[in-house]
Amino acid sequence: MERINRWRSHGGWQEVWRHDSAETGTPMEFSIFLPDGEGPMPVVWYLSGLTCNWSNVTEKGEFRAACAKHGLIFVAPDTSPRGEAVPDDPEGAYDFGLGAGFYVDSTRAPWATNYRMRSYVETELPTLLRQHFPMDMDRQAIMGHSMGGHGALTIGLRNAARFRSVSAFAPICAPTECPWGQKALGQYLGPDQETWAEYDACRLIEGGARVAALKVDQGAADGFLDNQLMPGKLDAACKAAGQPLELGLHEGYDHSYYFISSFMGAHLDWHAAHLTA
Numbered sequence: 001m002e003r004i005n006r007w008r009s010h011g012g013w014q015e016v017w018r019h020d021s022a023e024t025g026t027p028m029e030f031s032i033f034l035p036d037g038e039g040p041m042p043v044v045w046y047l048s049g050l051t052c053n054w055s056n057v058t059e060k061g062e063f064r065a066a067c068a069k070h071g072l073i074f075v076a077p078d079t080s081p082r083g084e085a086v087p088d089d090p091e092g093a094y095d096f097g098l099g100a101g102f103y104v105d106s107t108r109a110p111w112a113t114n115y116r117m118r119s120y121v122e123t124e125l126p127t128l129l130r131q132h133f134p135m136d137m138d139r140q141a142i143m144g145h146s147m148g149g150h151g152a153l154t155i156g157l158r159n160a161a162r163f164r165s166v167s168a169f170a171p172i173c174a175p176t177e178c179p180w181g182q183k184a185l186g187q188y189l190g191p192d193q194e195t196w197a198e199y200d201a202c203r204l205i206e207g208g209a210r211v212a213a214l215k216v217d218q219g220a221a222d223g224f225l226d227n228q229l230m231p232g233k234l235d236a237a238c239k240a241a242g243q244p245l246e247l248g249l250h251e252g253y254d255h256s257y258y259f260i261s262s263f264m265g266a267h268l269d270w271h272a273a274h275l276t277a
């Protein structure tokens, strides 16, 4: 593992690291905010959306003040494998391939070799980082935005014992039912929709999965709200299953980091309350 940058910020260090991933077969980069102190400290995993790498939330997410205040380590992985040898959408579309790994372990050629973002985020990265940083792995939370909100919800639901709290900004709530999800899951996993279910938060909840604490915020002026994100389906699935959900709909906010940064502090305060209880 190689540290490629670091900046003093909010009484801690904002760092960027590169390492070789066995899962993706490529070098991968992530950012990590480390409050000062010996730790071990609770960890918040933040999964980003389409077109993003670690830099979007790190530069625009405004998470450091809350993380410093609460003593939270904040990790932002990339959203896909990268590199010349990694296959991409044939038309270079933003919603599939590079920057669009969907937190899936692909089972189909030519994607399956590198597109293993589920195992990378769920297993490889936590196993690696706990050896290098003062992380308290008994106190973990996961959050994300859009495609990363889908990642946070599905990884949280499949690993409920590991995360004390799960939250999302404008998540893709029902990927099996929206164009972004159908395009990605159809190609990464193939046409058998039974194999898609473990990558759909609503279907996981319908199938019995639960999390300890769940919070979602959504902008009402988000152009992707009705055709891609569908928070109403998550609300309905949670209500039917008895899964508590704190769902906020916010007039005037869109899909951007202006929305995310407005609610980031509240999400981190909420995670901290669960992580330090």
Ligand SMILES: N[C@@H](CCC(=O)N[C@@H](CS)C(=O)NCC(=O)O)C(=O)O
Pocket (backbone or CB within 6 Å): 048, 049, 050, 051, 052, 056, 094, 145, 146, 147, 255, 256, 257
């Ligand atoms: N219209 C956008 C769609 C992608 C998009 O909105 N991406 C969101 C996540 S789904 C994002 O965080 N973009 C990067 C940023 O705002 O910094 C594009 O074509 O780039």
